[in-house]
Amino acid sequence: MVAKRGQGGHQSSITKLVVIAASAGGIDALKQVLSGLPADLAAAILVVQHLKADRKTRLHEYLTGTSPFQTYLASDGISLEEGVVYVALPGKHIHIENGHIVLSSEEPMNYVRPSADVLFASAAESFGGNVIGIVLSGTGRDGTRGCQEIKAKGGMTIAQNEATSRYFGMPKAAIDAEVIDYVLPVQEIAGKIMEILKIDD
Helix, strand or coil, X not given: CCCCCCCXXXXXXXXXXXXXXXXXXHHHHHHHHHHCCCCCCCCEEEEEECCCCCCCCCHHHHHHHHCCCEEEECCCCCECCCCEEEECCCCCEEEEECCEEEEECCCXXXXXXXXXXXXXXXXXXXXXXXXXXXXXXXXXXXCHHHHHHHHHCCCEEEEECHHHCCCCHHHHHHHHCCCCCEEECHHHHHHHHHHHCCCCC
């Protein structure tokens, strides 16, 4: 059986990651960011959207229909591919190890599981400075510690600005902690990602 793109178990060859944290009010922001990126983006994209553990998510189907990317629910052990979006499962932390996704049921961090902090820290550990961390609309502090880890490894960080955030708690926490490189309106975030990755329009 041939594995579908984005679901294979072969060795990953990607070198760059875009990791995104979103919570309350973040789905529309996420759609805007992804829809502004090219389908052949030279990076894998991983998304943590806070949902209750017992809630079945169809976010991957929604994003596939509203963005240029094929989007999958993250599965344990699959290898990352460029130009593919992976959405964290409700109730499972998502880690990156050797270019592969690892899911776990460890204790919640910042009262949430999946936690952006867990994803961001593991992405920074695995990919060093080749990570872009993004914090979109949401409440709480998830993503702040992860952005600190990304910056410590030489990566770049972006937060959605207050004017375009439905809930500014998560972006504000990261901004106030001084771990954000760019504070931008949501409609400008895709362009900044492309600039960092040195992609021409």
